[in-house]
Amino acid sequence: MEGDLYKKRIAYPEFVDFYLPFGGRLRADNRWVQMSRIIPWKEIEPRYANSFSKKKGRRAKSVRVALGALIIKEKLNVTDEETIMQIQENPYLQYFLGFESYQEDPIFEASLMVYFRKRLGSEIIAEVNELIAKKFVEKKQSKKSDKKDDSDDDQDNEGQLILDATCIPQDIRFPTDVGLLDDARKKLEGIIDTLYAESGLKKKPRTYRIRARNQYLTFARGRRRTRQQIRKATRQQLQYVRRNLKTVKELIKTVPMSTLSRKEYKDLLVIQKAYDQQMYLYREHKHSIRGKIVSLSQPHVRPIARGKARGAYEFGAKISAAI
Structure with a gap:
């Protein structure tokens, strides 16, 4: 129709x-x-x-x-x-x-x-x-206003x-700090490619994308990861994201920001905030922070404790009902 x-x-x-x-x-x-x-x-x-x-x-x-x-x-x-x-x-x-x-x-x-x-x-x-x-x-x-006094009952029953x-x-994969940083790194690599294509530079800035990806895959394929391994993988991805953010800032000095698409510009803003959060969590040895970003594509999504057998948390918006 x-x-x-x-x-x-x-x-x-x-x-x-x-x-x-x-x-x-x-x-x-x-x-x-x-x-x-x-x-x-x-x-x-x-x-x-x-x-x-x-x-x-x-x-x-x-x-x-x-x-x-x-x-x-x-x-x-x-x-x-x-x-x-x-x-x-x-x-x-x-x-x-x-x-x-x-x-x-x-x-x-x-x-x-x-x-x-x-x-x-x-x-x-x-x-x-x-x-x-x-x-x-x-x-x-409305119920209170319509309720009549009952002389046989001293206490109201509502x-x-x-x-x-x-x-x-929301349709997002189960979030992890290392996985989030890996996504941020890959998106930044795409932003760098876009800016470099318009920069006129002869030598492309290094991103170490192959090494960074291999390090992430090595970590992701591990079954029983220790706390030390998680911190090491987090530190590695933080370093790559920090380097890429620095590269983007240098390229923007010679290339107008309008070179980026609306999506790339939005991703850049979200990534910067996510990086600041992850760096704070890493330095303070913490796992949670108010307003923590768990998805770069849907930064409004928040973890909600549910206590179900299939998972203690779900990620999305919460609604409530009363009868």
Whole structure:
């Protein structure tokens, strides 16, 4: 279907109208039904829609489908492919995503999950948190105002509050300090190549890229790495990154900064900050710092403690819900 890339959807299915072809009806106390009432889909949708172009093209999925699918994946702790199968088989999940009746066929392809994670960046997720918290406060205040005095009960009973939190993970490899520095070194080598091509210099600045890469691969292939080996590999990569940053600064004296693409310029700024952080951690013998960069391509991503069996941390934006 051709049209605006994103069309705002203001109609949301009523719980009692959800159609089940095999008979029966959904339970109102189901966790997915209750959570669907807490999340302020209508308030989130305009922010999500603004991330799309006004040009014509294939129409995008609604924010309820996109955000809802990511929440389902994390709460069930399954893969993208398994998430699609769960949605296909479970009418409660389909209602949670905003469908008016049960769909027997897959709702969408698993590859769209990557697209959803890209569209729902950290700013939108932060706004989701604020809207959920605001809605919960309004709901609680409304209950207090409507509550009548009970002469037979000396103590008010406001019910039970259930809080839950989940993470919208980003598609990044598991971060390590040495791996991050290796990525920084390689990106700096590309920046140096770009600047050198416009510099007119006869001799290309040395980067020791082959030696640096071999040293990193030797470290990465090791199975049981000691603390001394980790510090040695970190020191080596820090030295290469520092040398490359110095080379870039020298080249910029003769070549305008506009020679770099927007991506290269952004990478350079992120790398400089990441290098400063890693140098501080190395000198202070520490492993964490506030605002630590774990991905050069997505510097906004932060580690979130989850305590799951498959990993103590996940990397992405955090959302919360209360019922």
